[in-house]
Amino acid sequence: MSSMTTVTHPAGPSAATLIGERPRIGALTAESVFIGRSFRHSVRDVESMLMAVMLPVMLMLMFTWIFGNAIDPSGGYVDYVVPGIILLCAGFGASSTAVSVSRDMTTGVIDRFRTMPIRSGAVLTGHVVASLVRNLVATAVVICVGLIVGFRPSATPLEWVAVFGLVALYILAITYLFAAIGLAAGTPEAASGYGFILLFLPYISSAFVPVATMPEWLQPIAEHQPITPVIETIRALLSDAPLGDEGWWAVGWCVAIIVVAAVWGAWLFARKAGRR
Amino acid sequence: MPLAIEAHRLRKRFGRTDVLAGLDLAVPAGTVFALLGPNGAGKTTTVNILTTLVRPDEGTVSVAGHDVLARPDEVRRRISLTGQSAAVHEVLTGTENLVMLGRLSGLPVRDARDRAAELLERFDLTDAAGRRVGTYSGGMRRRLDLALSLVVAVPVIFLDEPTTGLDTRSRQELWAVIRSLAADGATVFLTTQYLEEADRLADRIAVLDHGRIAAEGTADELKARIGGEVVELRDESGAVLAELPTDGTVHGLRAAVERIDLLPGAAAVGATVAIRRPSLDDVFLSITGRDAVSGPESTAHETSAPELQEAK
Numbered sequence: 317m318s319s320m321t322t323v324t325h326p327a328g329p330s331a332a333t334l335i336g337e338r339p340r341i342g343a344l345t346a347e348s349v350f351i352g353r354s355f356r357h358s359v360r361d362v363e364s365m366l367m368a369v370m371l372p373v374m375l376m377l378m379f380t381w382i383f384g385n386a387i388d389p390s391g392g393y394v395d396y397v398v399p400g401i402i403l404l405c406a407g408f409g410a411s412s413t414a415v416s417v418s419r420d421m422t423t424g425v426i427d428r429f430r431t432m433p434i435r436s437g438a439v440l441t442g443h444v445v446a447s448l449v450r451n452l453v454a455t456a457v458v459i460c461v462g463l464i465v466g467f468r469p470s471a472t473p474l475e476w477v478a479v480f481g482l483v484a485l486y487i488l489a490i491t492y493l494f495a496a497i498g499l500a501a502g503t504p505e506a507a508s509g510y511g512f513i514l515l516f517l518p519y520i521s522s523a524f525v526p527v528a529t530m531p532e533w534l535q536p537i538a539e540h541q542p543i544t545p546v547i548e549t550i551r552a553l554l555s556d557a558p559l560g561d562e563g564w565w566a567v568g569w570c571v572a573i574i575v576v577a578a579v580w581g582a583w584l585f586a587r588k589a590g591r592r
Numbered sequence: 593m594p595l596a597i598e599a600h601r602l603r604k605r606f607g608r609t610d611v612l613a614g615l616d617l618a619v620p621a622g623t624v625f626a627l628l629g630p631n632g633a634g635k636t637t638t639v640n641i642l643t644t645l646v647r648p649d650e651g652t653v654s655v656a657g658h659d660v661l662a663r664p665d666e667v668r669r670r671i672s673l674t675g676q677s678a679a680v681h682e683v684l685t686g687t688e689n690l691v692m693l694g695r696l697s698g699l700p701v702r703d704a705r706d707r708a709a710e711l712l713e714r715f716d717l718t719d720a721a722g723r724r725v726g727t728y729s730g731g732m733r734r735r736l737d738l739a740l741s742l743v744v745a746v747p748v749i750f751l752d753e754p755t756t757g758l759d760t761r762s763r764q765e766l767w768a769v770i771r772s773l774a775a776d777g778a779t780v781f782l783t784t785q786y787l788e789e790a791d792r793l794a795d796r797i798a799v800l801d802h803g804r805i806a807a808e809g810t811a812d813e814l815k816a817r818i819g820g821e822v823v824e825l826r827d828e829s830g831a832v833l834a835e836l837p838t839d840g841t842v843h844g845l846r847a848a849v850e851r852i853d854l855l856p857g858a859a860a861v862g863a864t865v866a867i868r869r870p871s872l873d874d875v876f877l878s879i880t881g882r883d884a885v886s887g888p889e890s891t892a893h894e895t896s897a898p899e900l901q902e903a904k
Contacts, residue, residue, distance in 0.1 A: 338669045338744045339698035349695045353681065360683045360724075424679040428740070431643045431750075433668040434696055 346434040350442030358446050364412050372405045372458040380465050398462045399550035400523025402455050409451040410491040411511040413443050417498030418507035440495055447491040455483050469554040479553045486546050489570040492577035499584035523547050542569035596621040596748050596779035602651035604637055611637045613803035624780045626794035633800045635783035639752045643673045656748045672741035673750045678733040682726035686717050686736055693743045711739040731762030751782040787873050801880045814875045821867045823848040828862030837874055
């Protein structure tokens with residue numbers, strides 16, 4: 317049996333370490349550390365950074381220059397399509413959250429955090445905040461490119477604030493959903509696959525063409541799915557048009573999705589972490 | 593001597609499988625303890641219960657003086673876990689990985705940086721400190737992974753198969769580190785499939801079989817349990833064809849030699865017979881009735897030690 321040395325040991329320059337306990341961690345320290353970690357991930361992942369900036373530019377140019385005149389020969393399509401491109405890009409940008417969360421859950425990273433006296437769910441907070449910031453930047457890129465190719469919004473400053481507020485809420489909703497998908501998926505690849513379905517939702521909405529031009533059986537779906545009120549609200553705000561009750565529907569849908577995804581995610585997190 | 597880890601009658605069932613079937617453990621503080629067993633014996637489940645990750649269905653367990661089930665956060669302040677897959681962040685540098693863990697362990701940024709530099713030095717990673725972990729070799733990742741669990745020098749360190757998948761050199765480097773941890777006064781609880789690893793590192797070894805401790809003691813005590821010498825048959829090239837344990841008596845030895853004489857290969861040109869002291873492989877075989885690799889189907893009375901090593 318080895319000797320009982322409990323304090324310091326003079327063996328070499330490095331070994332002199334007091335055996336002790338982890339100090340108590342300050343409130344929100346874990347959250348801020350994990351947010352920093354997710355930011356670094358975002359910024360250093362060159363491919364997804366390029367994607368986050370290039371995708372809005374490409375989509376914006378494609379929809380206005382290639383499809384635009386066919387859909388609306390008067391040249392006003394760019395004003396119609398900007399909200400749709402914002403949501404489409406936010407969806408793509410948030411989808412990487414599913415992969416990041418799944419990677420954390422399947423590589424043993426989460427086990428180490430869960431054996432430390434911290435709120436390990438803060439890992440998810442980090443991913444969500446990073447996604448929010450990343451996609452707000454992408455939104456700004458969409459709007460800038462739009463302005464260059466002829467987008468002429470007539471929103472008041474207050475309406476602009478409302479636009480960014482609603483876009484932020486939408487990003488949060490879809491990010492929470494992708495985070496939950498990441499928790500539910502067995503591997504990062506599967507997470508990426510499941511998430512793909514969500515990315516098609518904007519096409520079946522009023523994002524790119526008016527719902528009235530769709531087949532009759534599709535219209536009720538397109539009309540009542542969550543993305544349509546969000547699109548209509550942003551569009552009305554940007555063109556300083558009357559809002560009706562679409563705004564309430566938009567906020568309601570986003571909040572409902574956040575609540576459902578958060579509850580589902582919390583349940584998955586507890587179950588998954590407890591099983592292994 | 594105070595106990596760092598104490599578990600009584602731990603049971604855990606996943607679906608219809610009893611992974612742990614009444615496990616008892618008592619690990620004195622400041623010792624290296626090896627839990628030895630084949631894949632699927634319940635080693636990782638045991639570690640997960642001891643490190644607060646999984647709740648047992650039944651039983652009591654305390655680590656570092658605190659009840660794991662009642663006070664998990666008190667336990668978490670005094671343990672560290674290095675799991676089977678390296679829990680490192682590939683897009684972060686070695687230093688960033690360590691500073692992050694330091695911050696999460698409650699160290700101020702400055703102290704976290706100092707500690708990171710100190711650990712990088714100790715694990716021979718100073719040259720790679722500013723490089724992203726994605727560029728590290730397997731051995732470097734494992735060293736960083738271990739360094740991460742030592743950011744705060746906690747009293748109880750858990751290592752789940754720390755050297756699986758490493759080459760011989762990296763493995764020996766890691767062994768040296770594990771010995772130095774014990775020399776610093778920490779309690780080290782490690783799981784391994786490698787008998788040699790348990791033999792080299794551990795003060796005490798427990799053999800886990802079907803969710804129970806089948807035998808426990810020092811390496812010498814375990815070897816003594818099977819008593820007598822082992823008779824082995826080698827072919828011309830020196831490869832072991834068969835090995836038979838004996839009870840150490842003249843009669844037993846003669847019986848073993850006679851059995852060997854009947855084996856195919858015994859009559860071949862250049863075949864030799866030798867007698868040696870038992871190894872931990874033999875102990876494992878005699879305790880569990882099978883070798884460490886093949887699992888329950890194999891009776892494997894003639895499996896040789898070199899084969900055991902190579903199969904992994």
